[in-house]
Amino acid sequence: MKKTLLATAIIGALSATAAAQAATVYDQDGTKLDIYGRIGLGIEGGGSQYSDNTYIDSNGDLQGQRINRSGDFVNVGSRLGLRMSQAITSDMTAFGRLEWRFKANSQDAAGNGFDQLRQSYLGVQSQQYGTFQAGNFDSFYLQFVSSPFDVYINNGLHFAGNGKQSRGDSIGYYTPDLEGFTAFLQLKNYSERGYVEDPNAPLSSGQHRTTEQGNVIAPQGGVRYENGPVTVGLGFVEDVQRGGGNGEMMYGLIGQYQFTDQFSARLGYEGRGNSNSASYANYMENNPTKDNGYNTVGLGATYTTGPWAFTGDFYNINRDDGKDNSKAWSLGGYYKVSSAMDVFVEVNDNDAKAGNDRVGQQFDNLTDDAYWLTGVRYFF
Template identity: 30%
Template sequence: MKKTLLATAIAGAAALAATSASAATVYNQDGTKLDIYGNVQIAYTYIDKLGGDPDSDLTDNGSTFGAKGEHKINDDIVGYFKAEWEYDADEAKGAGGLDTGDQAYVGAKGSFGDARIGSWDPLIDDWIQDPLSNNEYFDLSDSGTALTADEDNDDSTLREGDKLQYMSPSYAGLQFAIGANFNGEGSYSDDNDDGVRNAGDSGNISGSDQTSFFGGAKYTVGGFSIAAVYDSLDQYEGNSLSGNDVGDQYGLTAQYTVDALRVAVKAERFDGEGDDTDVDFYGIGARYGYGMGDVYGAYQYVDAEDQSNYATEYGDDSFNEFNLGVTYNISSAMYTFVEYAQYDRSGDASDGAAVGIYYGF
């Protein structure tokens, strides 16, 4: 899940959140600045499983540690970097320390815009999916999970890594972004040591370089914004011996913020390459900052064609998903949350509740 301090998502709560989870500046001199930051997140979850008893767990919820820095190249251009790692706060002794990379990139920004290279969340996450449902534990499904019909696995390594992106400045409220995701032949790993590229290996097993292209545009006026994003998903060709396309993803989201209330609507599609493999997502969500935290919820209708991963995995072609949640700010750096989600799957699979705590520094 993508974790943010949720109070910052509401303009009306910005004053409360301004002092929360601030990074610690360890160096700031001669135009160069270095910050360190992080958070500890722990949650108790209770989730229904298909064909079995519900699972309960006290688990890490995405705890991270990071560093970021910038320096002045000239009067107009600033160079910057960010590196972030994850660790398991619930079982720190056995987790191997900072054991998983989250995001890392380097770039430059100025009046020309922002250009970066590295690993970070896909543009369709930031501009299309997050305004509707970027919660603490439970999110709605989307065109990323439609690749595998698995809410717990959207192939984030492929989708987030090896990227190059340019984002323009805002021109009278209009902004655009373009980029590419590269999955090179050199990423191939002969895991079974048989000297042959096959389905038992990891990385690029197709034998040729694969590059996806993505782009989007956003227009903002006052408290209203609308964004559209397209991604070709061509990097997935490198993980198939047949080299076939998996399809495309695109979406449109509009949101409106007034005082402490934000409302967003979304239309998103995973356009599968094969016949009858498309999945459409239509959703609406709202978030309200009540002064000591946020109250939020979202509903989504999922329309899956007969041969899609969703329909074959779950034995149905339409689903009504919703989630509800509330946060409570204990202090400027610490809050708790409670969430509930229902996904309309067979046997109530993946439905559940979670309660947790967040401390940011």
């Protein structure tokens, strides 16, 4: 099997410490198939003192039961994927991608093997006309706006991530590079085809009731500018309730400047309007740890030297609806053992306070401990 080292996929400094490798299974007459993946193992500990909507006190007690929050051996983003492409013309290429997650830390955790379909999409790319794709993929907002802050393996990103109104039933388009500018647009469809029309009807196995909203389209779009050391992304997402949002528009303006080959700094803002709808108020009542409107400002930096990379980020999260602000921080250290292996340690504190406005109930004065994760990853 012929093997070639693919170009490194840079996503912040963390990716700079671990070159993305792949095995080319087939490459002939414009048709190519690569197989790639990684195995990640680690130990984690600490973290939030509450789980979902249930408060856990400082001793780890939950409804009279002891909750073990000590260190634990865990899987760290292990996955296996395929990249496919075929040249249509000298300018146009058809492509596809298929990627699964699996748990590598134990046989019991792995179950029958793969536990999630992470990516599955098809598309056409042209250097002249741009790229169109459809299926299940990371949000374009992450790819073109919030990606400078996406440098942590776990828990460090406090701007919108890869699943924001994305991951399935989506179509998207982005332009080719236009003198440093790239514009993008993505549409996510939430369908009720096949649902039970009567919202009061009893449900049989596998059925779902329709909602008052019916089918919903969640758009996101914006523009990114890249020129030399400067990267700036401006984007929006209609954060519909069907996709876990509050029904209001979310905006982001995030940038990065590469001062030297070793040092870069990033600054960003993201905000979402406050919803006054009755349906979201009811949702918040049943999910007190969720946020409504917010304004988040993030500041971070990355420094690399030889095989080492270090990251640090700080976020100020200003919540609406009378909830306390949070000052979250993250630190990371990464060592490149070889072109295919790295070891790492991350520490972050979300300063979680969502839900502490429910005076007199068990959600009062929620706090959290610093979360830590250390481990090793091998890329192939």
